């Protein structure tokens with residue numbers, strides 16, 4: 001996406017517990033792909049969590065979660081087809097103004113509050129409390145959460161729209177990534193089938 005670069009002055013805070021690994025109860029410590037340690041100042045990485053929410057019971061399950069260093073994220077993105085990347089970029093450009101969104105969030109009295117940034121689907125505007133499945137994306141540096149154009153939340157409804165934009169090749173790259181890192185028995189694999197690793 002062709003967005004103006006952001007130079008952070010103090011728009012970061014220690015990682016909120018909501019972004020800790022559910023599996024370990026602690027911040028993610030290494031890149032899922034190259035295993036590089038992440039919890040050092042100056043190490044930039046992305047974090048993704050896919051969540052299923054059960055409104056009646058008010059409980060949530062994390063379907064998958066990982067952190068990935070910027071190098072590996074860049075490499076994965078390079079493997080996707082040009083057409084898919086262009087389609088996804090155009091979709092975002094048409095559906096959300098990330099610059100205006102960030103300005104509005106930063107103008108709030110309490111701007112560095114994760115909940116404000118992920119309270120509604122970035123694409124559809126559906127409240128998180130009404131989403132039974134969604135994904136959270138965040139950009140971090142060591143022990144800190146950075147407030148860039150991320151963090152944001154994308155509902156499964158928007159994910160379904162994005163699925164339609166990607167080529168068979170890109171689908172395969174992403175499926176291979178999921179298989180490699182979240183190898184699951186076949187009966188559970190369908191759970192992941194409509195998930196997209198969106199870099």
Ligand SMILES: [Zn+2]
Pocket residue numbers: 031032033034035036068069070071072073
């Ligand atoms: Zn890595």
